[in-house]
Amino acid sequence: MKRKFLAALCAAVFLNGAQAQAPQAAGARPAAAKPKLVVLIAVDQMRYDYLTRFYSEYKGGLKRLVDQGAVFTQAYYEHMPTVTAVGHSIMLTGAMPAASGIVGNEWLDRETGKQVTSVSDTDVKALGADSRQGASPHRLLVSTFGDELKMSGKARSKVVGVSIKDRSAILPAGRMADGAYWFDKPSGNFISSTWYFDDLPVWVKLFNEKKAIDQWKGTDGYATMAETDHGNDVVELFAEAAIDGENLGRNGGTDLLTMSFSANDTVGHAKGPDSPELKAITLHTDKVLTRFFDFLDKKIGMSKVLVVLTADHGVAPLPEVSKGRKMPGGRMTEKTVLDAVEKALNEKYGEAKWVIGKSGPAPYLDHKLIASSKLELEEVQKTAADAVRNLPHISRVFLREELRRGLAPADYVGLRVQNGFYYQRASDLVVVPEPYWLFEAKGTSHGTPWNYDAHVPVVFMGPWVKPGKYSGRARVIDIAPTLADLLEVETPSGASGRVLNEMFAK
Numbered sequence: 411m412k413r414k415f416l417a418a419l420c421a422a423v424f425l426n427g428a429q430a431q432a433p434q435a436a437g438a439r440p441a442a443a444k445p446k447l448v449v450l451i452a453v454d455q456m457r458y459d460y461l462t463r464f465y466s467e468y469k470g471g472l473k474r475l476v477d478q479g480a481v482f483t484q485a486y487y488e489h490m491p492t493v494t495a496v497g498h499s500i501m502l503t504g505a506m507p508a509a510s511g512i513v514g515n516e517w518l519d520r521e522t523g524k525q526v527t528s529v530s531d532t533d534v535k536a537l538g539a540d541s542r543q544g545a546s547p548h549r550l551l552v553s554t555f556g557d558e559l560k561m562s563g564k565a566r567s568k569v570v571g572v573s574i575k576d577r578s579a580i581l582p583a584g585r586m587a588d589g590a591y592w593f594d595k596p597s598g599n600f601i602s603s604t605w606y607f608d609d610l611p612v613w614v615k616l617f618n619e620k621k622a623i624d625q626w627k628g629t630d631g632y633a634t635m636a637e638t639d640h641g642n643d644v645v646e647l648f649a650e651a652a653i654d655g656e657n658l659g660r661n662g663g664t665d666l667l668t669m670s671f672s673a674n675d676t677v678g679h680a681k682g683p684d685s686p687e688l689k690a691i692t693l694h695t696d697k698v699l700t701r702f703f704d705f706l707d708k709k710i711g712m713s714k715v716l717v718v719l720t721a722d723h724g725v726a727p728l729p730e731v732s733k734g735r736k737m738p739g740g741r742m743t744e745k746t747v748l749d750a751v752e753k754a755l756n757e758k759y760g761e762a763k764w765v766i767g768k769s770g771p772a773p774y775l776d777h778k779l780i781a782s783s784k785l786e787l788e789e790v791q792k793t794a795a796d797a798v799r800n801l802p803h804i805s806r807v808f809l810r811e812e813l814r815r816g817l818a819p820a821d822y823v824g825l826r827v828q829n830g831f832y833y834q835r836a837s838d839l840v841v842v843p844e845p846y847w848l849f850e851a852k853g854t855s856h857g858t859p860w861n862y863d864a865h866v867p868v869v870f871m872g873p874w875v876k877p878g879k880y881s882g883r884a885r886v887i888d889i890a891p892t893l894a895d896l897l898e899v900e901t902p903s904g905a906s907g908r909v910l911n912e913m914f915a916k
């Protein structure tokens with residue numbers, strides 16, 4: 411059974427990459443010295459079209475990336491759910507959830523029966539804020555590009571991850587990172603965990619003590635600040651401190667810094683991709699990156715730095731905006747889906763707590779209860795799936811047991827669902843709404859396999875790449891193999907992308 415599942419999975423991944431399998435001329439490996447520092451910049455919830463729609467108003471870092479970078483105009487995520495943890499886990503592993511095990515922001519851990527997040531870890535302690543739960547990359551099953559840099563045995567490489575969100579700092583950096591740091595809103599500190607060290611490095615303590623970020627503090631402390639444009643200023647300032655504190659770019663080998671701007675996601679959720687607020691924070695990000703690139707230039711020299719820009723997912727328009735455009739779209743809630751499942755199972759098999767966990771609208775059923783009730787799991791899943799299919803504006807519903815056998819149809823939606831499937835952590839159903847339909851009562855969101863959630867920027871900038879627009883199909887899973895090839899280290903263990911060698915400078 412297990413072998414069959416693996417074979418099906420391989421087939422799905424192969425089909426998915428089929429258009430990229432044509433033989434290519436060997437990429438001319440640049441003769442220039444290797445980068446001293448690779449910087450991954452992730453903007454949370456940045457759709458590709460933000461690069462083009464706002465281009466005329468960019469004056470800083472984003473303009474520089476578009477003008478001087480290799481811009482992949484058709485780069486997609488090829489999985490579902492398109493959410494923060496999964497996107498960040500893919501950027502530098504090149505691995506689908508089917509390999510990495512990062513299947514969502516949260517899921518039900520079947521072993522403990524507890525709801526967990528992608529990075530929650532009861533075996534480690536938070537450092538920098540006493541009451542916080544520990545977080546680590548222990549659920550990430552594959553290596554990152556940073557891990558491969560370290561395992562290559564070449565000159566010492568340092569790897570550091572920075573973000574407002576824990577998962578966005580931890581997952582791109584990987585298991586062997588020297589440190590990942592995220593923001594603690596109550597204290598205004600950047601914190602970490604005992605996964606990395608027993609005590610915070612001195613430079614982190616000094617940064618927290620100095621409270622330079624208080625210049626952006628609001629009347630409510632740090633909460634609003636972290637979720638508006640100044641949240642990006644804070645990440646940038648801490649990234650500068652990390653470069654100084656860890657001597658990044660000046661350690662002899664190639665170092666890696668991953669930074670993720672979380673505030674853009676909060677603004678996008680509340681106001682939508684067509685709002686003036688979203689445009690304003692994107693223009694602010696452009697400014698923040700100017701400051702950051704100037705700092706890199708002064709400290710290391712931009713000719714020694716390779717910058718990669720991407721995002722963890724896109725976003726849907728507000729349904730109210732879609733309606734005004736005569737486009738489809740509307741709202742339902744996760745509760746509608748979960749209630750429909752409960753009701754159908756109660757009616758057919760008797761009153762009980764059948765749903766014991768969730769990942770977005772995807773239910774986790776109580777397998778012990780199903781077994782002790784002498785019911786067949788797939789039969790119960792079918793009953794649940796039929797109930798969800800009967801709800802309005804549901805496009806497709808997939809069963810865990812069907813996905814285990816690789817039975818998703820080989821069109822792009824089916825492949826994206828299959829790529830997002832990791833049996834041990836999977837929900838019992840995968841629910842795909844019709845395009846432009848949301849599981850939110852207000853604002854907007856992401857998570858579907860539709861292209862507005864999956865089409866993101868992929869830009870490389872540095873002397874190793876030929877600037878220009880590249881419109882051939884690319885995928886976010888291509889970033890990690892490309893970096894591994896350029897740096898001549900092993901390809902991360904779960905990576906299934908290709909090397910984007912058409913952009914390599916001669």
Ligand SMILES: [Zn+2]
Nearest residue numbers: 455494675679
């Ligand atoms: Zn989001």
